[in-house]
Amino acid sequence: MAVTKLFGASVKRREDPRLITGHGNFTDHIRLPGMLAMAIKRSPHAHARIVRIDTSKAKAMPGVVAVYTGQDLVDKLGPVPCAWLVPDSDLKVPTYRAVAVDKVRYVGDAVAVVVAENRYIAEDAADAIEVEYEVLPAVVDQEKAAQPGAPQLYDDVPNNIAFHWKLHAGDFDAAWNQAEVRLTQRLINHRLIPTAMEPRGAVASYNPSTGELTVWCTSQNPHIHRLLFSAVTGLPETKIRVIATDVGGGFGSKIPMYAGELIASAISRDLGRPIKWVETRRENYVATIHGRDHIQYVELAAKRDGTITGLRVKAYANMGAYLSTAAPGVPTWLFGLILAGPYTIPVIHVDVYGVLTNTTPTDAYRGAGRPEATYLLERMIDLLARELNMDPAEVRRKNFIPKEKFPYTTPTGLVYDSGDYEAALNRALELVDYQALRREQEELRKQGRYLGIGFSTYVEVCGLAPSQAAGAMGFQGGLWESATVRVHPTGKVTVFTGSNPHGQGEETTFAQIVADELGVPFEDVEIIHGDTGMVPFGMGTYGSRSLAVGGTAIVMATRKIKEKAAKIAAHLLEVAPEDLAFENGRFFVKGAPDRGMTFQEVALNAYLAWKMPEGVTPGLEETYFHDPSNNTFPFGCHICVVEVDPDTGSVTFRKYVAVDDVGNVVNPMIVDGQVHGGIAQGLAQAVYEFAAYDENGQLLSATMSDYALPKASMLPSFTVDRTVTPTPVNPLGAKGAGETGTIAATPAVANAIIDALAPFGIKHLDIPLTPQRIWQAVREARGH
Amino acid sequence: MQVTITVNGQQYTHDVEPRMLLVHYLRDVLNLTGTHVGCDTSQCGACTVLMNGKAVKSCTIFAVEADGAEITTIEGLAKDGQLHPVQEGFWEMHGLQCGYCTPGMIMTAVDLLQRNPNPTEEEIRHGIEGNICRCTGYQNIVKAIQYAAEKMRASARA
Numbered sequence: 001m002a003v004t005k006l007f008g009a010s011v012k013r014r015e016d017p018r019l020i021t022g023h024g025n026f027t028d029h030i031r032l033p034g035m036l037a038m039a040i041k042r043s044p045h046a047h048a049r050i051v052r053i054d055t056s057k058a059k060a061m062p063g064v065v066a067v068y069t070g071q072d073l074v075d076k077l078g079p080v081p082c083a084w085l086v087p088d089s090d091l092k093v094p095t096y097r098a099v100a101v102d103k104v105r106y107v108g109d110a111v112a113v114v115v116a117e118n119r120y121i122a123e124d125a126a127d128a129i130e131v132e133y134e135v136l137p138a139v140v141d142q143e144k145a146a147q148p149g150a151p152q153l154y155d156d157v158p159n160n161i162a163f164h165w166k167l168h169a170g171d172f173d174a175a176w177n178q179a180e181v182r183l184t185q186r187l188i189n190h191r192l193i194p195t196a197m198e199p200r201g202a203v204a205s206y207n208p209s210t211g212e213l214t215v216w217c218t219s220q221n222p223h224i225h226r227l228l229f230s231a232v233t234g235l236p237e238t239k240i241r242v243i244a245t246d247v248g249g250g251f252g253s254k255i256p257m258y259a260g261e262l263i264a265s266a267i268s269r270d271l272g273r274p275i276k277w278v279e280t281r282r283e284n285y286v287a288t289i290h291g292r293d294h295i296q297y298v299e300l301a302a303k304r305d306g307t308i309t310g311l312r313v314k315a316y317a318n319m320g321a322y323l324s325t326a327a328p329g330v331p332t333w334l335f336g337l338i339l340a341g342p343y344t345i346p347v348i349h350v351d352v353y354g355v356l357t358n359t360t361p362t363d364a365y366r367g368a369g370r371p372e373a374t375y376l377l378e379r380m381i382d383l384l385a386r387e388l389n390m391d392p393a394e395v396r397r398k399n400f401i402p403k404e405k406f407p408y409t410t411p412t413g414l415v416y417d418s419g420d421y422e423a424a425l426n427r428a429l430e431l432v433d434y435q436a437l438r439r440e441q442e443e444l445r446k447q448g449r450y451l452g453i454g455f456s457t458y459v460e461v462c463g464l465a466p467s468q469a470a471g472a473m474g475f476q477g478g479l480w481e482s483a484t485v486r487v488h489p490t491g492k493v494t495v496f497t498g499s500n501p502h503g504q505g506e507e508t509t510f511a512q513i514v515a516d517e518l519g520v521p522f523e524d525v526e527i528i529h530g531d532t533g534m535v536p537f538g539m540g541t542y543g544s545r546s547l548a549v550g551g552t553a554i555v556m557a558t559r560k561i562k563e564k565a566a567k568i569a570a571h572l573l574e575v576a577p578e579d580l581a582f583e584n585g586r587f588f589v590k591g592a593p594d595r596g597m598t599f600q601e602v603a604l605n606a607y608l609a610w611k612m613p614e615g616v617t618p619g620l621e622e623t624y625f626h627d628p629s630n631n632t633f634p635f636g637c638h639i640c641v642v643e644v645d646p647d648t649g650s651v652t653f654r655k656y657v658a659v660d661d662v663g664n665v666v667n668p669m670i671v672d673g674q675v676h677g678g679i680a681q682g683l684a685q686a687v688y689e690f691a692a693y694d695e696n697g698q699l700l701s702a703t704m705s706d707y708a709l710p711k712a713s714m715l716p717s718f719t720v721d722r723t724v725t726p727t728p729v730n731p732l733g734a735k736g737a738g739e740t741g742t743i744a745a746t747p748a749v750a751n752a753i754i755d756a757l758a759p760f761g762i763k764h765l766d767i768p769l770t771p772q773r774i775w776q777a778v779r780e781a782r783g784h
Numbered sequence: 785m786q787v788t789i790t791v792n793g794q795q796y797t798h799d800v801e802p803r804m805l806l807v808h809y810l811r812d813v814l815n816l817t818g819t820h821v822g823c824d825t826s827q828c829g830a831c832t833v834l835m836n837g838k839a840v841k842s843c844t845i846f847a848v849e850a851d852g853a854e855i856t857t858i859e860g861l862a863k864d865g866q867l868h869p870v871q872e873g874f875w876e877m878h879g880l881q882c883g884y885c886t887p888g889m890i891m892t893a894v895d896l897l898q899r900n901p902n903p904t905e906e907e908i909r910h911g912i913e914g915n916i917c918r919c920t921g922y923q924n925i926v927k928a929i930q931y932a933a934e935k936m937r938a939s940a941r942a
Contacts, residue, residue, distance in 0.1 A: 012875055019883030020871040020890065022818015022858035029817040118812075120803070197822045197830060197884040197918050248820075248884030249918050281823035503882030503919050669878045673924060677881060680921030704827035704916065712909040712922040 006512040006522060010669035013508045018246075025245040028278045030203040030216045036065055038264055038277040039122035041112040041129045042287065043104035046138035046358035046697020047151060050102060050111060054130040058114055061128060063121035066271060068113045068263075070099035076266040078232045080257055080322075083224075083476040084329035089163035091474075094154040094356070096322035098232075098259035098266075104133070105153050105321035106358050107697055108286030110259050115267055115275060138697040142318035142355035143295050153321060153356045162319055163354040165332040169411035170347030172301075175310030179301035183383055188766040189372045191293035191318065191691040193285055193707055194365045196502075198248020200288055201278030202261040204268040212239045213269065217261050219244035219530070220254045220500055221540025224477065226532045228257040228325070233265055241533040247502030251681070252364035253288050254502065255542050256325035260287070285702045290691055291365020293318035294331065294372050300380045301347075306390050306398045310347035311339060313376065319354045320361030326475075327363045328354060333473045334369025334461070340410040341377045342421045342459045342635055343399040348411050358697040364542065366681055367460075367742045374458045378747030379764070382455070382754065386763055392751070393429060396457045397422060416459065416633045420661070423723045425457055428637040428659040431719060437641060444643075445759055451654070452756025454640045456748035462736030463548030463632040463729070480627035481545070482537050483553035485514070485561050487620040489607040491600025492524045495557075498538015499550030500530045504738065505670045506546055510554055512666055513732070517558040519585025519599055536623055544634070544736030547666065552730040553626035560622035565602045571613035572597065572605060632727045632735035636660035638679070638744040640752040646760070649775030651687055651753055653716035660740045661723045664733035671737045675720050678741020684710045686749035690768045708768075757781075787851040791816065792860025800847045806840075807831040809847035810857060818858040818887050822916070829915030832888035833857050839895035841888075841914070858887035861894070869932040869939075870894050879928030881919035889915045893929045901937055903929070 018024055055067040080096045099110045112129050116122035137151040144150055145160040153160055176182065202217040213235055219225045222242040230237040247254060264275040279287065294315050301310035317331030336350040367374075381399075385392040401408050403420040410416065432453070441451040464470075467478035484496040495514055499506055511525040518525075528534050541550075562582060569587035570577040573595060581590050588596025602620075605611070609618035641655040658675055665671050688708040692700040701707040726733030746767065753769045754762060760781035765773060788797045791814060798813055810816045810833070819842055822830035831842040834856040861868040870893045873879065880886040889912065896903065896911040903911060908929050909922065917925060 013878065015883065016875045016880060019880055019886050020858075020867070020874050021862055022816070022887050024818075024883050026817075026820070026884065028811075028821070031815070120801070195918055197828065197882065197916065198820070199822070246883065249882040251918070281825065281828075505881070673878050673881055673920060676921035676923045677919045678921075681918075703825045704823045705825050709916055709918070710921075711913045711916060712925070713906075713913050715909075715922055717905075717923050717926075718921065 006516050007666055009512065009667065011508055011512055011667055013505045014511065015505060015507050026198055026248055027201045027203060027216050027218050032203065032205055032274040035274040035276055036115045036117065037119040037122045038113060038115045038267065038275050039119065039126040040110045040260060041126040042283065043107060043109040043111050045104060045133050045135050046107050047136040048104050048133035049136060050100060050104065051132040051134050053112055055112060057128040058125040061121065061125050063117040064125045065115045065117065067125065067129065068099065068267065070097055070101040070111065073099050073263065073266060074101060076270060077262055080259060080262065081228060081231060082323040082325060082328065084326045085474040085476060086163055086165055086328045086332050087474045089165040089332065091163040091328060092157045093323050094157055098262045106360055107699055108360060109321065113263055113267065138358040140357055140359055140693045140695060140697050142316045142357055145357045146316060146353055146355045153358065157356060160356040161353055162323060162356050163328055164351065166351045167336045167412060168349045172310050172312045172347050172349045175301045175347040176299065179309055180304045181302040181384065181387055183300040183380065183387060185298050185380065185383060185764060187296040187298060187376055187379060189292050189294040189296065189375055190767060192291045192365055192685055192689050193691050194251040194253035194291055195709060196249030196251055196253055199279045199281060199284045200254065200258065200260065202264045203274060203276045204264040205274035206269040206272060208272040212241065213265055214241045214243065215261065215265055216243045218247050218254050220247065220250045220502060220542055222500060222530055222532050223498065223538045224540055225257060229265060232262050244500060244530040250502045251366040252291065252368055252542060256289055256363050281704060282702055285707065286360055286699055289324050289363040290320065290360050291362055292372060293362055296376055298376055298380055300384060302384055304388065306384065306388055306395045308343060308345050308399050311345050312349040313339065315352045317352055317354050318359065318362060319356050320359045321356060322361055324361040324363035327361060329473060329475060330364050330369045335373050337412045337414050338370050338373045338459065338461055339377065340412060341374065342401060342457055344401050346411060359693055360699065366678065367739045370460050370739065371682065371743045371746060374456065374743050375747045378456045378751060382751045383763060392455050393425065393434065396455060397425060414461065415630055417630055417727045417729050418725050419633060419635050420723065420725050421457060421635055424635060424637040424659045424661055427721060427723055428639045428657050431657045431659065431721060432639050432641060432655060450644045450646055450756040450759065452642045452644060452752040454748045454750065454752025454755055456638045456744045456751065458744045459633050459635045460740055460743050461631045462544035462634055463628060464543030464545045465549050465628040465631060467627050477539065478627065479539060480625050481539055481550040481553045482623065482625045483550065483557045484536055484621065484623040485554065485557040487561060487603045489604050491520060491603040493518060493520060494526045494528060495554055496528045496535045497550050497554060498535055498540065499546040500538065500541045501546060502541065504541065504546060504674065509547060509666045509670060510551060513551060513554060514558055517555060518561065544738040547732065547734045548632050548730055548736050549626060549628055551732055551734060552628065553624050555731050556626055557622045557624035560624060561620060564616065564620060565599065567613050567616050568606055569597055569602045572611060628729055630729045632663065632729050634660065634662045634735040634737065634740050636740060636744060638748040640748040642752045642756055644753055644756040644774060646778040649771030649778065651769065656716055657719045658741065658744065659721045659723060661725050662737040662740065663725065663727045663735035665722065666734065672720050674737045675741045676718055678739060679718050679745040680710055680715055682742040682745025683715065683749050685746045686767050687769050688714065785848050787847055789850050790854045792857060802846065802848055804847045805843055806845040806847050806850050807842035810842060816857050816859050820884055820887060822884065827916065828885065829892060830885050830888040832891040832915065834891055834895060839892050858890060861890065868894065869935040870897065870929065873928035873931035877924050877928040877931050879920065879925045885915060885917045889917060889925060893932065897933055897936060902933060
């Protein structure tokens with residue numbers, strides 16, 4: 001497309017005025033007449049049989065309107081569905097009830113619900129409910145849970161194995177036997193808690209006179225939620241409206257269908273009154289999904305010159321106590337397909353066991369599967385470099401897919417659209433002044449100071465699509481996106497998008513694109529999202545797909561608008577449409593620029609409809625459902641430089657350089673912001689964050705004081721740069737930028753710290769690399 | 785218990801439960817929903833307001849403790865349609881993404897700049913430690929506060 005003045009400009013966000021003045025439209029701000037507050041009584045045990053529930057004290061409390069147990073809701077709510085049914089994996093989807101009926105299977109499982117006049121009363125009453133449990137043995141570790149004799153969560157899921165997914169490309173045994181170098185490593189990619197700053201919640205309002213249910217909720221994908229609300233409550237989709245305007249962060253945790261929102265809806269229908277439920281942060285930590293949590297066994301075959309000849313992975317993915325909405329797809333397709341990374345690895349075998357345990361369910365958390373794959377690859381490459389005494393940058397360079405090989409088909413079947421991996425690596429090396437850094441590292445080591453340089457060269461799968469692939473992978477939906485562009489008689493424009501940004505700033509980015517395409521002022525373009533009553537349909541915002549898929553749908557709809565407008569203008573100007581040109585919002589006769597009319601004049605005429613060309617209907621509104629031909633594949637190189645104090649294990653960040661290639665960039669300011677935030681989360685996995693369970697299944701890091709979220713003083717400033725390789729997959733040339741930082745940062749930081757510890761003979765440590773873990777490793781290495 | 789609290793320059797008198805938190809008083813009684821709740825343990829700082837000019841976490845204060853106090857919330861920061869320099873800095877420097885932590889972060893920054901009009905990057909990072917942002921990685925928040933500091937110093941000189 002033509003690069004005009006708004007495409008590529010750091011336009012200030014139009015979302016911000018309401019958000020910086022305290023006028024955002026978050027779910028918890030909704031207040032309706034007659035609204036009741038809901039509180040959920042949750043299991044304190046990881047695994048137990050419910051013997052008896054006594055709600056009498058709670059019911060008798062003044063201000064309490066109703067109390068429900070799981071049994072009371074069985075007829076009102078179906079099981080919570082899983083929507084990613086991975087084929088050929090012997091998948092077993094256990095029945096999951098929004099409120100437990102006979103057994104609880106994780107700390108946080110709902111056992112009863114109270115609605116009351118206000119939240120204080122509802123919480124008091126929930127405390128007053130007495131539940132007698134028969135506590136059962138719990139299992140937390142997925143590898144142990146898959147062994148015979150482990151506690152069983154479900155009678156119909158033997159050994160707690162919900163699925164075994166495999167993808168075997170090439171002859172690994174031959175590669176292994178012929179290898180000059182063989183590396184084996186067990187890697188732990190530990191569990192994280194997404195922690196969107198806005199907790200999850202819903203206001204459900206059922207109108208008995210119309211039979212309509214309106215749910216304001218914290219959703220990344222309101223239309224998918226509407227479908228699932230319909231499936232579980234039995235109400236037709238046509239009677240359900242889901243609204244999620246301002247959503248306070250998601251990172252994947254607001255994709256799934258959860259118990260709380262469904263319970264509020266069922267109770268609103270039962271009582272005919274609006275119900276508000278907003279989780280506490282502790283509830284968020286135990287009952288909103290977690291992410292990652294793999295134990296991986298990796299074998300890497302290579303030649304002595306550094307060429308990788310084969311990779312075999314056996315991974316145990318901890319699914320938690322039930323299969324969350326998209327969960328089975330995350331450690332399988334989203335993990336296994338990208339295991340080639342940016343490298344020409346000819347043979348790849350992956351086996352993944354999805355294991356149920358007595359823990360909070362896991363699902364997509366920022367990056368979803370791709371961070372687990374990238375950390376694995378990047379750690380193995382560094383181990384290979386160490387084994388061969390090669391520079392880690394050069395091992396990467398040696399194995400890169402060369403830029404002339406694109407489009408490139410990986411052994412796992414992905415077709416990488418475009419790439420120039422060496423350019424990103426070279427730019428990053430230049431930005432850190434690599435050779436000087438290595439010299440400094442040598443010097444400092446002589447002084448007993450330990451500098452480390454860590455790399456991560458990654459490829460990621462973005463613009464999650466196309467629908468045909470989604471179907472083949474067992475995703476119970478398409479992965480297209482819709483857009484409706486409505487031009488009003490004044491020429492002002494409303495865009496209805498199925499994407500649902502929750503911090504990504506698409507109200508701004510999308511308006512930039514539309515203003516450019518139609519040649520109308522930026523201020524004249526309104527972007528509407530997050531309301532199923534207004535937007536025709538949508539698949540939502542996740543997988544870095546909003547611009548690549550949703551943005552393209554908007555471009556295609558505006559082009560249909562222009563075609564129709566050109567016909568109307570040509571008719572009014574009494575020329576053939578092909579004799580017209582369109583520039584800067586004005587149609588004019590080629591060769592006679594004075595004969596023309598503005599886009600706004602055409603819009604008015606489309607609605608007046610006094611003089612329309614034959615066969616052209618009045619109005620100026622178009623809808624486009626865009627289903628891309630392929631994913632997009634952003635890539636880049638991140639380099640982290642740290643200094644480690646071996647006596648305390650503390651890590652100081654000296655420098656962090658990110659060179660990302662996300663294709664064309666509409667708003668550089670917004671993309672930089674996405675990269676910053678992504679790096680912060682990825683870095684935090686490497687050194688801070690860790691969801692800790694004890695062996696009984698108690699979440700030890702169940703508050704913000706126990707879960708080590710990064711604070712401002714715990715992070716460095718990042719140097720962010722880009723190379724630009726536009727994707728041929730969409731007319732914007734845009735690939736997606738939401739997850740690159742998270743995917744790249746964890747291995748870059750871990751590799752830097754382990755590089756710093758090389759003089760101690762330390763080759764690998766599992767993340768998070770906390771001071772204690774580093775200190776202990778150094779102590780052991782020193783022989784204490 | 786009866787409390788009289790001045791919020792954003794307007795005096796209110798209400799009967800409240802002794803256990804009602806100031807944040808719930810602001811949100812549920814006064815309908816000032818710009819002050820957010822992000823945790824239960826006083827960690828996140830989304831609920832930060834100014835009480836008698838100083839930043840406090842309104843989830844950690846009972847409404848009755850604010851009896852007689854002057855409270856400024858995010859809604860009271862802009863004057864006569866003119867954004868406060870800190871608000872302006874957040875908009876100019878892309879100091880927010882989802883915007884949920886933003887009101888608390890802005891109130892903390894206002895307090896920080898009152899105490900230290902010319903903070904270093906390190907002082908800013910230390911000064912906003914009581915506020916958690918999950919979207920930005922803080923880099924642009926630091927820039928936003930630096931922008932505001934510069935602007936406030938310039939107008940003080942003028």
